Amino acid sequence: MNHDVELQEFAAVHGAMAEFNTPEEILAAAERAYAAGYRQMDAYTPFSVEGLAETIGFKKNYVALAVLIGGICGVTGGYSLLYWITVIAYPHNVGARPLHSWPSYIPITFECMILLSALTALVSMLAMNGL
Known part of the structure; x- marks a missing residue:
């Protein structure tokens, strides 16, 4: 009996990590993920990417x-x-x-x-x- 197969059936996706070469790629991926229904996202970039915060649904804090x-x-x-x-x-x-x-x-x-x-x-x- 293979336990790995049984565990994979019940496993849920808890996170994913990806690397992008251009700001346009990360914006496109964030838009696709948001459109797919993912709401708890975060993005780390070495420089500011215009529009990324709005794309991932970042809310202003007070x-x-x-x-x-x-x-x-x-x-x-x-x-x-x-x-x-x-x-x-x-x-x-x-x-x-x-x-x-x-x-x-x-x-x-x-x-x-x-x-x-x-x-x-x-x-x-x-x-x-x-x-």
């Missing part, structure tokens, strides 16, 4: 927009926190400077922006990857 929103929330939150601390909650007159001395807020505001942007990038990337 990680960059989420990172922008996270950065804006970080700036707003960091600045608001510092304003509340130095002007409202614990006002101290140090060196006859005004209570709302915005130049001293810049480093913390920047760090809050970077922190929230990075965390938003991580969480949104994992969420959009389905993990």
Whole structure:
């Protein structure tokens, strides 16, 4: 009894790899594969091929927009926190400077922006990857 023949009857195609010499060949192959019903495709090329992303059905992701929103929330939150601390909650007159001395807020505001942007990038990337 040949087990290889039995296994081949139930085996499904899980992937394929091909090499193409010109951008036109890879576009034509991607169009044929998409027309045949394959939707989970990816293509790797050493240079950008115009129209390949649309041909394989690549969808735009929103990680960059989420990172922008996270950065804006970080700036707003960091600045608001510092304003509340130095002007409202614990006002101290140090060196006859005004209570709302915005130049001293810049480093913390920047760090809050970077922190929230990075965390938003991580969480949104994992969420959009389905993990």
